[in-house]
Amino acid sequence: MRELAVVLCFVLMVSWLPVSGFFRYFQRALVTPQVQADNNPDWRKADTMGHLPAGLFPSGGGAELVAMRGAILAERQVLANGGLDQQLAAAGTDAAAYAGAIDLASLVPPRMWRDEDQIAARKVTELALLRAAGPDPQRWASAGELLKGLPGTLAADSASPAAWRLVRQRLGASYAERLPAARLEYERVYTGMTQGLPVGDEILPLSGVPWSAWLPALAFWMPLVLFLVLMVVMLSLIVHRQWSHHEQLNYPIAAVASSFIQRDQGGVLPGVMRSRLFWAGLIPILLLHLLNYIAVWFPGYVPQITLHWGQAGLVLQMFPTISQAGNSYALAQGDIFFTIIGLAYFISSEVSFTMGIAGIAVVLFNVQFYAMSGTTADLSASRSGAYLGYALILLYTGRTYYWAVAVKAFGLRGGASDEQAESVWAARLFLLGAAGFVSVLVAAFGLDWLIAIAYTLTLMILFLVFTRVVCETGVPFLQAAWHPANLLINTLGMSAVGPGPLVLLYYLSTVMSQDPRECLMPYAANAMKVAENTGVKRFRLAITGFVVIAIALIVGFIAITWGMYNFGSTRDGYAQQVAAGALNQGTRDLSMLVDTGQYAATAAASGLEKLPLIAENTGKGRELGWIAFGLLAVVTLAVIRFRFAGFYLHPVLFLVWDTYPAARVWLSFLIGWIAKELIVRFGGGRVYQNLKPLFIGLIAGELIAVLVTLTTGWIYHLSTGLMPKTMWIFAG
Incomplete structure (x- = not known):
């Protein structure tokens, strides 16, 4: 076991x-920002990508960045080795000034290096200098002085300092020389991932993936992830x-999972499987889902029993204010998930009831707030505050x-x-x-x-x-x-x-x-x-x-x-x-x-x-107000529950409302709560305990149905090469 x-x-x-x-x-x-950078002029204007470390990305970033970084590194080495002494003398500058020019060039966004609008490039470079010089002003002092001496643009002309004219010339040539190879690597690493590398029906072998381009990025990321x-x-x-x-938290998922492992002494099967109630819950649910799956493959020939309904148009037509208030989808749809019904049997009635009314509560709250203020609620900020509040409650408890x-x-x-x-x-x-x-x-x-x-x-x-x-x-x-x-x-x-x-x-x-x-x-x-x-x-x-x-x-x-x-x-x-x-x-x-x-x-x-x-x-007053509302709402509800043990509303309401999952599972939680309440009220604690295998069977039946549909689709695809028909059993 x-x-x-x-x-x-x-x-x-x-x-x-x-x-x-x-x-x-x-x-x-790691890939899409580099691919989409050229199609986002606002990113270029703000140098958004320049605010991220280059080590985040495979190959060190886009083609322009790789080419310019290589050119700058090579130029620093040549300068350090004394290979530019004659050119510096001929240009009328010295090594210190040229080092400052290289530093300034390293701050220019590579994608803007050859732009016609070098005035815009200068503005972005000024911002880059502010970021770089913040922690170490002395390190970037020479680059800052050089930038002040440039006549309103990064373009090199007769009015530009000699060091800047020389660095523009040399780095421009080196950049142009390195760019074709960098673009080939970019096509392989970035475009290859977004579009796929194989042609036609070919399958790329493992050795065909550009692993070497990813290794530096993985070395950068994996310590953080680990x-x-x-x-x-x-x-x-x-x-x-x-x-x-x-x-004494219930851990319903762990409780159900453990029941499939725990065996009676000397038994082969888990103890729960020896109960007839378990099979009474499993078999009907499994057959129901299999019937619906067959109906997907043979529509019109096999009846389908729907477990999901959606009437958004009707609801919004009958209650137009709901649409104006926002987030109306909870009342516009309902789903029956037997897994949720089964799990609801194992949790406290207060929690299952609160989860069951979460979808309705958010709609009523939004409508009332809209009627009072004429604006929509910011429940995303409210949830973040609610998380803060509940964390404080957990620490206090x-x-x-x-x-x-x-x-x-x-x-x-x-x-x-x-x-x-x-x-x-x-x-x-x-x-x-x-x-x-x-x-x-x-x-x-x-x-x-x-x-x-x-x-x-x-x-x-x-x-x-x-x-x-x-x-x-x-x-x-x-x-x-x-x-x-x-x-x-x-x-x-x-x-x-x-x-x-x-x-x-x-x-x-x-x-x-x-x-x-x-x-x-x-x-x-x-x-x-x-x-x-x-x-x-x-x-x-x-x-x-x-x-x-x-x-x-x-x-x-x-x-x-x-x-x-x-x-x-x-x-x-x-x-x-x-x-x-x-x-x-x-x-x-x-x-x-x-x-x-x-x-x-x-x-x-x-x-x-x-x-x-x-x-x-x-400018964040609205957001701060909603954060405070969420925090206070959770803390207030928790304090009420501390004082009145039988209070039926749980703070989890403010943690889950206005989320997509809550809108999908509310009906199932409500059904599970009703079933449990009826059993406890008319059968008592002993009947409640005795019926646990039945609700575990509901969960098992739905899980097996998922496994059957996935396996069937996999076998069909392997046999025919075609995409199988699918049926969603769980919310996703």
């Missing part, structure tokens, strides 16, 4: 990588004792336990020798991961240390509360629908964050937290609970799981990258545009900093110098 449990735990812990997880966005986030994995796995272990033992673990993690009060040993060691490794994560953000990604710490804390808050919602509600499909970057920029302000961090934070969100429906921490937390239920040592599982995840990262990257170079990355249109959306948002904020005259001051500030700039956070 333990062996099966360990395998299940490892499967859970690597499930955040494929499908809608990490690798849905990682490669695309430190994040270490933090998340250890955080899930830290909170496990508090949630599982002190608060477990304050005694967390304080004891924190103290012992630093070697005080007996160290890690008692029953909290696994939590203490997990806390130490968590701190190691956090220190490494922040260090990589600062040293490699160039993020200011204060912003790096703030981002790390915000990211952990998102994962912590997100995981709590999954473990408490059992919902297998959830989205936060807000990003740490937005919360930081809304609360601190663009000036305090700074121009470089602005763009980088938006960009990091596309990789780290774009769509946490496939999030590592909920998987890890449920794995810890499965381990507890089956007698597996959790700390050993966490350490081994970290190694397994590291291996899965390598294998997953190879497999998915190979698939993209074979079939192109544009089939997933949404994922293809995510990075561009983040950079568009960064571009708008950069333009606002420039237009308001704050760019220079914010570029020069670092560390604690940023704190006074928080006072300049203007």
Whole structure:
């Protein structure tokens, strides 16, 4: 049994990588910005890509960037070796001035090096100089003096300093010489991924993928990702004792998963499978889905029993105010997911009821707010505040336990020798991961240390509360629908964050937290609970799981990258545009900093110098108001529940409302809540316990139906080469 449990735990812990997880966005986030840069004039005007470190991208970036970087590196070497002495003398300049000219040239966006409008190029270069000189003014003093001496443009003419005329001439020639080869490499690495490298029906071998171009980028990214994995796995272990033992959290997903593993003594099958009620739940649901799947293949010949309905047109026609208030889709559709109904049976009635009314509540709230104010609500900002508030509630509830673990993690009060040993060691490794994560953000990604710490804390808050919602509600499909970057920029302000961090934070969100429906921490937390239920040592599982995840990262990257170079990355249109959306948002904020005259001051500030700039956070009053509303709403509801134990509304409402998953699962939660309430009221606790296999059977029937449809489609494709017909059983 333990062996099966360990395998299940490892499967859970690597499930955040494929499908809608990490690798849905990682490669695309590294490739699409370079591909789309030439089609975004606003990016060029703001030099948005110049605010990101070149090491983020395969081959070091686009063709122009690679060619110019190579030309500048070669020119520095020639200058250092004394190979330019004669040319410098002939031009009437010296090595020091020429070194400053090279420094200035390195700040010019490569895509603008040969633009006709060198006045615009100069403006962007001035901004680049402000960013570069902020942490080290002396290093860029010579380049700054040279830029002041240029007559309003970067074009070299008779009025330009001699050093600048010479560097434009030499770098221009070297750049032009290197550009064709750089473009060939760009076509292979970037265009090859977006469009696919094979011709016709060819299949690209593994050796045909340009791995060498990706290795530097992987070396740049993987330390950050591995430190994040270490933090998340250890955080899930830290909170496990508090949630599982002190608060007696249900972990419905883990409870159901454990039931498929746990066997009676001497039994071959899991104990739940020996119950007739289990099969009474499984068989009808499986047959229902199989009937619908056959109807997909043979429409008109086999009847289909619909489990999903949508009447958006009718609802909006009957209630036009709903459309004006926004976010009306919750009332316009309904879905029956037997997995959700089954899981709702295992959670508290307050939680299942709250999840059941979340879709209706958000529509009523939006309509009422619109009627009162004439504007739509910003519930995305509200949710970010709600996450902050719920994190405070979680810390307050477990304050005694967390304080004891924190103290012992630093070697005080007996160290890690008692029953909290696994939590203490997990806390130490968590701190190691956090220190490494922040260090990589600062040293490699160039993020200011204060912003790096703030981002790390915000990211952990998102994962912590997100995981709590999954473990408490059992919902297998959830989205936060807000990003740490937005919360930081809304609360601190663009000036305090700074121009470089602005763009980088938006960009990091596309990789780290774009769509946490496939999030590592909920998987890890449920794995810890499965381990507890089956007698597996959790700390050993966490350490081994970290190694397994590291291996899965390598294998997953190879497999998915190979698939993209074979079939192109544009089939997933949404994922293809995510990075561009983040950079568009960064571009708008950069333009606002420039237009308001704050760019220079914010570029020069670092560390604690940023704190006074928080006072300049203007134009975010609406967002701050909604953040405060979400925080206060969650805290108020939690305090009411502390005071009145029977209060039926749970704070999870403000964490999930106005999200796509909540709009899809509300009806199923409501059905599950009604079923449980009727059983408990008329049958009592014993009947409730006896009927658990029935609801586990509902879940198993739907899971097997998914497996059957996937397997059938796979076999059909292998046999015919054609795409099979599909049927969505789960929300996605």
